[in-house]
Amino acid sequence: MQILDLKGVSKYFGSYCALNRVSFSVPEGSIFGMLGPNGAGKTTTLRIITQIIAPDEGEVWFNGHPLRADDIGLMGYLPEERGLYKKMSVGEQALYLAQLKGMNRKEAMKRLKYWFEKLEITDWWDKKVEQLSKGMAQKVQFVTTVVHDPLLLIFDEPFSGFDPINANMLKNEIIDLKQKGATIIFSTHNMNSVEELCDSIALINRSQIILAGEVDNIKQQHKKHLFEVTFSGSIDAFRKSLDTKTFEITDVYPGQSVHRAVVKILRNPHDNELLRSVIDTVHVVAFREILPSMDEIFIDVVKGK
């Protein structure tokens, strides 16, 4: 089931078109990455999903119905530009933000206690935010995003500005939340950083979705039939064993005992054909297909357009 469906969403700021008929859907219980360069329209899309701004055209479906005002309580949003009230105490502030999400005081206190203990920040409850380091504040911000057990979590550029320890904590918590059934949406301009986390993605460029779908499918569709063969033996013999009409050696990395070669399959035989051709000439240590990175796919798609 799709938890979120964007259907032809457009947004204009004056005469500038920030989103042009954007459509994609996010499967329930998945981690979804929204990738694209800065200024592509990622934050605008997230603001439409969180109802901070309204779309000019198109519609957004959430959990089986058109997006409603009270759906906000089912979402948790950590914006790219995130902050806290400096003069308020950590606990008071977390409680306030939880109440704004529609939780009552008792319930909020219980959930906050759980999260504060989980992240080992219970001692900070009475501290003023201005006394916290940036890394500490990030933990508090994370707690306020997840405290109300949202169905859908939205992180805008979550890893920018997080220190490595917190980034790792965030990654683990996100995987944990996914296992508990939550759906997570990411946005990032650093495409390689999250592809390992994401189940599906949408590539967005210049206000338009240029590619969307499951990561595995996309990679398969955009693969270049490149294989990396690690072998010991003669590089020359390796070269001679391959039929130049079917195979092209694009790169060779000689080593002391083992060498690596990148081979492109030009026609369309089975992958095994490559292995079969070389296996009698050299000793194959490793063999793997090289799938394109998201960056490469993005550049290909943009160029191809």
Place this chain on the structure above:
Amino acid sequence: MEKIKYVIQREFLTRIQRKSFWLLALLGPFVIASVIVLPVYFATLEDKDIKVIAVVDSSRVFVDRIPETKNLKFRYVDNVNIARFIKNFHQEGYWGVLFISHVVTYSPNSVILYSYGQPGLAIKYHIENALKKEIEHRILQANGIEGLDKTLQALKANVNLRMIKLDELGKEKESNTSLAMIVGYVSGFLIYLFIFLFGSQVMRGVIEEKSNRIIEVIVSSVRPFELMMGKIIGVAGVAIVQFVLWAGLTFVLVTIGREALFPEINRGSSNLTMQENVLQSGGASGSLNLADADNDTHENEGNFTARAIFDALSHIDFVVILSSFLFFFLGGYLLYGALFAAIGSLVDNEADTQQYVLPVTIPLILAIYVMINTINNPDSALSFWFSIIPLTSPIVMMVRIPFGVPYWELALSMVLLVLAFVFFTWFSAKIYRTAILMYGKQISYKEVWKWFKHS
């Protein structure tokens, strides 16, 4: 809309908990109380001891002509060496020496008062008036216009105007213009002060949320309109608490100040009440008693001044003034609060607010100018219009109210203020909604207008 209560709560509580709030709550009443008590105190201060002034009158015109008061006595001395007398009049028991030159009738600067203490204005005017009157009299006589003297006297009696105001029941009430002036001025100025003080708190609150970057977290949970209104209402609560603290503390301080500085007043008042009771129970003898009471009062002039002021204060209808103060303060604050919120949303930091704050403060400053005019002329066309137009009415109308304003004018002004509040809130919300999420660029009026048309 349920979440707005959390916003109001937070805005209210975080501000109430600040030290600056309590500092202001304590300092404000001290300033106001001293404004009320000290002038009364100073007015009576110099009348406390008896001053004997030696009059050296070379013109021989004024001998036994200057009237004495309880605290001011005049002794006329003859045949003294003025230069020597000035040096040792103090040893002879005089407070000061009044030297009147023989050219006094045609040279105004020929009268000099020598003293060691600083003579108050009351003494100066007392002597001046006495001499003036005598000189006028002399000139008139010298010119042989005997009849004119009486005519002028009659004219003068008209100058000292007693103002009696009738209410609906035809009851007489002596209106004290100068006191209405003070009450009007103080309440008008307080509204101005409170609008600025708390309007800018709203503005700073919005800027804080924007520069802290918490705004996007908040508006993903509540509507921007709820956040804006929650902030404005929360700060209004703070302002009301501040005002109540000011009013309460001022009352306490004035009472303490009155007890400490003028302990006789309360005794005097109770005497007067007693004598009035006699007047009500009996006919002729009652009025006699009242006359006696009048004499008593005159004997102690210093306390009379203080009592007159405090008595007059108690005659002012504080229920009407306080309730209209609250209405016009809240109305004015809400209207300007919305505008200040919109300004806060347009900038990233406080330093950039100037270009937007100026147009908003112009009507407020204009209102202060009109207020000064209104104090002297509460029913002029200028005062009327500025007390009806919503941007200036909270201040100007508040100045007019102590002088008495027709109900229909008050009602019109109030209705227009409410309508203006609704309009400006709607207008500000439109700007606010768009502007709070914009960073890093100076937003021009043209752009604001463009959003306004598009949204």
